[in-house]
Amino acid sequence: MNRITEENKHKFEALVEEIMTTQRAAGLAVAIVDKAGQVQYEKYFGYRDEEQKLPIDNQTIFGLASITKSFTSLAILQLAEKGVLRLSDPVSKYVPSYTNKNQKAPVKIWHLLCHSGGFFPLSRILVEEVAKDMGLQESEKGDLAYVNALAEEGIKRVASRLDDQTDLIGLPGELMSYCNDGFGVLSDIVKNYGDQPTFADYLMKHIIAPLGMERSFCDFIKPAKDENASLLYTTEDGVRRATRDYHDNAFVLNGGGAMKSTISDMLKYICMYLNEGKGLNETRVASQYSIREMCKPRQYYRPGGWYCYGLCRKSMEGAEVLEHGGSLPGVSSNMSWSYDNEVGIIVLCNTMDVSAGVIADGAMRMYLGKDPVLPQVKYQEYEWCESFIRSVSGDYVMGEGESFTLSLSEEGKLAMTMNGNKKEVCTVSPHIAMIKGRYSDGFVQILYDEKRGIWGARCGSRIYPKI
Template identity: 30%
Template structure:
């Protein structure tokens, strides 16, 4: 019988002043969230955590996890983190890279042979597409940095993503199996030749398929054994077991008029049962405390409490801009929906990367990396300032409000002793 996972030692809680931050300024976060989002009914609730110089300096839970049942957000509330799954999947892939089992310039067709003849869209609608050969084959690095030519159906932009919608590929409500997605994608052309542009896509889901082929175990088992259990992330999984069902938050949709409607009732949610499709791009649920363990490991160079996920040089590679020509997302993105749209932002291997804070028109640091989820969750890690911020709420879509930009101003504005 396998021993129960032991969490690395919990982080200390310290005063803002001891971490070079202003307690008064940090309290503005609560004031802002209550005034602008929670009290007016734009968010049911929100949870925010700020970690700096080895300690939690700010932690707040506001409002409801479940507005209909008047259940408040608690420290152990479980949230759908959607695309905050992507960094975990990307780290899992890079663990195999460190073992010499995969290379970033490997053609994807080496692992998915049925994709060997994927063409690039020129004209037509499914199934009668006119295509041309790509300028070069899709590589593993293209999947990690979203330059693969794949897409998401919900972008509602092209005939290609219409074909994704028809097959249910990448939908929020996961259907079918990952193997079915892979087979269907073999019959849908790429949006562009790999490496030519950046387009938010199902690329990270495809990485999950490749991870299980290389490791010889189901993707979810690999993630559990190699990342979640060692870090003590016991509340992070691809579904919520019955014993924890009462902790799952409700998810809401913005109504376009400053309010919201219930999108996923936690009493009947599809997240209450193991899914047929294990999504490395958006399938996990988690807690703020669990995700902090993952972020702390990254901030510490890939290790936490004696558990090493990846080496610091590999992590540095992941958090360096990999967009061709060192361009930013404004120069390369064809995506109408993403978790990063700012000038000055590049993309690494699973993370957005801050290349030029001045171009973002926000405080920050060169080398800061981050991502977010479709239900407006977000995190960022700033190695230069020894800083982690995690924000949890449950509102679709993430583009409803500029909360992520506002949080950066609020958090960085609270720093009184900069490391730079």
């Protein structure tokens, strides 16, 4: 039930404006929809093109980044429904270039759906780099999202790199660590075992078109040429730039983050989930069973949060919320919904590193009649002894380029720097420290076993090895 008050609406919109100012967001769109498809709130902030002051509307195209993982998961569940595959099958059965040679047990399809294949994070294998190596030109071959030769070379490189990992997080299914490579492998399975020539074609035929999503796709060229597509804004080393290059930092396999869409289309997509597989046009794209399987908690990934299949799950205001966010150059996104409240939220932004999840949470609370701005959490400190802090002290570095350092402060407390910046931390349990943020808090979880001792730490959704 919509309980939006004028006071909470004002607070919510002030929060959005503050976040946009602080994080230099050029444009942002947010909408709330109920199960029946009725828009309960819709507002557009800033511009799709800041320089020309071009406005945003519900047909403006944005990148979705990792929200794409829900589309990939849905496609895999569709194939499972048809008996084409089983989620308990080894990945190597469908991807011959992945041999499972260094894992002590088979990596199965369901492991990849919830990021638990046992792999540490790796740097991205980029679509433009592979295309350049192969001498592929979009002017000759067409949009790279539909070039099979590129996808075939991409899976060889990705699978080989996963196979070559010898320092593994653990057994398949043991621990969750976010893995774009795994979702790239899943999109290769969709490409080869679906009934379409490419992953992009499969999504179009079996998800996008059936739901009446008219401006959604994996294409790279189409949004760059569309007059009502957002520019992509990023800030690097203090320098702000805007481009129409949707290839920027794009993964070579499309299942991890290639989708682009609009507010109008994403409301239809969220309503499909709220109606457990049935679109607003009464077209069923998946069974209730498949949607419920997607939404089950599978792997712990943060205090109060679980990863499902291409979705995350948490509790908010006494209700369960499913969500997923995304981030790429020129993209910050978040979608969420609650079956308990029969409502969904979409936030799309054309600027990287904007707190879209905080905005989505604020929108959900506003809809429920709650204050959209949560007060800062005051944590009860759980004191770590100096010997333990010394044992966890050191550098934690992951393959995607991020790193942090833990150390003992002069006051005998845990200290943390991340990518050279000091962080305010509070130890709150025997193995977890909370990282204070301006709009939301993060966490560090120390990982230990008898054989390796303290071997790594989970920070956010990724596990960093201790160097």
